[in-house]
Amino acid sequence: MAMAITTALLSGTAIAENGIKATVKGLPSQGELGMVYINPYNIAPLTAVIDLGGKRLASAKVTVKGKGKKGVDINYDVERKSLLTHNGIPVFGLYANHMNIVEVSYKLSTGENKKETYKILTQPIMTVAMDRMERTFPEMEVKKVAKGFEDRLYLVNGNHRGPDSRSLTWTNGGAGEWNAMPSYHYVTDTQGEVRWYLSPFHFNGDEDISMKGVMMGYHQVENGELIVAKGQSYLRMDLLGRKVFERRLPRGYIDHSHEIVQTPHDTYLIRVAKKNYLRPDGQRVNTVRDHIIEVDEYGNVVEEWDMNSILNPNRSSLITVLDSSAVCLNIDENAQGEMVEIEPDAPFGDIAGIAPGRNWAHINSIAYDPSDDSLILSLRHQGTVKIGRDKEVKWILAGNLGWGDLESKVLTPIDNKGRKLDCHEGKCKDTDFDWPWTQHTSWLTDRGTLVSFDNGDGRGFEQPALPNMKYSRGVEYVIDEDNLTVKQVWEYGKERGWDWYSPVTSSIRYMADKETMMMFSGSAGLFKRPEVSHPWITEVSADDKRDVKVEIKIHNVAPTLPFYRAQVINPDLAF
Structure with a gap:
């Protein structure tokens, strides 16, 4: 019997009737969650939200990995309230103009624990030019x-x-x-x-x-x-x-x-x-x-x-x-x-x-x-x-x-x-x-x-x-x-x-x-x-x-x- 698939265009995934995730051609998903939205509210470019992709999470933990040998990791726990507010896992502390490595671990509402790694590429810092500038950013x-x-x-x-x-x-x-x-x-x-x-x-x-x-x-x-x-x-x-x-x-x-x-x-x-x-x-x-x-x-x-x-x-x-x-x-x-x-x-x-x-x-x-x-x-x-x-x-x-x-x-x-x-x-x-x-x-x-x-x-x-x-x-x-x-x-x-x-x-x-x-x-x-x-x-x-x-x-x-x-x-x- 043919398997019915409902397409989740924004996440780039499809969920079969038996719960197995499929990938929509041309829109691959990085992990078991949905699409990564960079600068989700249009004013903080070094933030992101990893969409839930229809899943229900009880809690999560985020680590934005430091850049280079001396880079500083940013770690924080995410409460259910934040997961619901953003319909995803909030990511704070990305580097600019960099392929960021973000590790997330999360607990599903079913009690199952997951751990994934996401790559998030950001743009260079955009600023405003002014007279007598000697550098574009402090x-x-x-x-x-x-x-x-x-x-x-x-x-x-x-x-x-x-x-x-x-x-x-x-x-x-x-x-x-x-x-x-x-x-x-x-x-x-x-x-x-x-x-x-x-x-x-x-x-x-x-x-x-x-x-x-x-x-x-x-x-x-x-x-x-x-x-x-x-x-x-x-x-x-x-x-x-x-x-x-x-x-x-x-x-x-x-x-x-x-x-x-x-x-x-x-x-x-x-x-x-x-x-x-x-x-x-x-x-x-x-x-x-x-x-x-x-x-x-x-x-x-x-x-x-x-x-x-x-x-x-x-x-x-x-x-x-x-x-x-x-x-x-x-x-x-x-x-x-x-x-x-x-x-x-x-x-x-x-x-x-x-x-x-x-x-x-x-x-x-x-x-x-x-x-x-x-x-x-x-x-x-x-x-x-x-x-x-x-x-x-x-x-x-x-x-x-x-x-x-x-x-x-x-x-x-x-x-x-x-x-x-x-x-x-x-x-x-x-x-x-x-x-x-x-x-x-x-x-x-x-x-x-x-x-x-x-x-x-x-x-x-x-x-x-x-x-x-x-x-x-x-x-x-x-x-x-x-x-x-x-x-x-x-x-x-x-x-x-x-x-x-x-x-x-x-x-x-x-x-x-x-x-x-x-x-x-x-x-x-x-x-x-x-x-x-x-x-x-x-x-x-x-x-x-x-x-x-x-x-x-x-x-x-x-x-x-x-x-x-x-x-x-x-x-x-x-x-």
């Missing part, structure tokens, strides 16, 4: 990888191009002119190989306002997905590039940059600006980097923090001593060494200045403290502050100058024995203690401390005699909220000097899994001509700053381009 120079850290993967939140003629410009201020392709958002392994990147061609558009902006503030959340925001929108996606959601900012709010975080209540805290803000003098302006909104899982705004009404937007103690060559993404290599000048009648917009409608606050990170339902905010142009849901300031970590009515909230520095340090107007005598200056990422750690990336511009409320006297550092503090004191317990970077100095951007995060501080000096070498900038990924023991575990130097693609942040990525969380 190059990673691996300096050190300690034993036990070989499998580290780092997501780098990449370069930002400045305003261009196609960008949005608001009337009455705002920071909407920032419009950049996500050209270099990628994952590097400890051999300096790119193992994931976002296609730059699907996140930017000149006609649609929701497509404009700079992608910033990546976080890998508890279930392994990524959250990030971009100008006039925010989104959540998984490591294969499947968008969970993508939403416009709520009406009345504009110009996200720098930060979005998820709270334990499944809400999102987003750094935005306010459109048509009414100033005390009656003028309406678009503000700049000075609002936080909390949105629920459906996109409804449930709370707002307006820094103009919580802090003093006219405090200029730090702003007036900043180097005007690098203020956030405003990079002007010809202005190096020139200090910011405050003009009372300066135009509104993304310029360092005072009062609503100018860049007086520059919030660049948010930490949520569940212990008292408060926010810890890093304001580059003011300091780090903790604010409750009642909008009251709990404490301020910054140099004690110009705070006025909030001076009593400024933390008092103490030594290891609890004695008050001799500190005045940004300078402390006979101690290693220092405040963070123009800092980024003031975040809480799992060991009850606060870490901050102290960029170091305006240190001591002054500019040094020579630019190369500046330095950046990662720093850890213990804060006693009852007594309003602060103690410095760890620092790294001061000894690295000018070569590790980042005037803008950068990050630090405590990694509990290996008890390290993972730092990213994201704009190091920004003005070190004739070189391009050379950010550093530096992971150091949290107990011994002399013990560097991983260090990777990144050679950028063009002059005066900063990177933003970097973080460890764990594919085991994602699948």
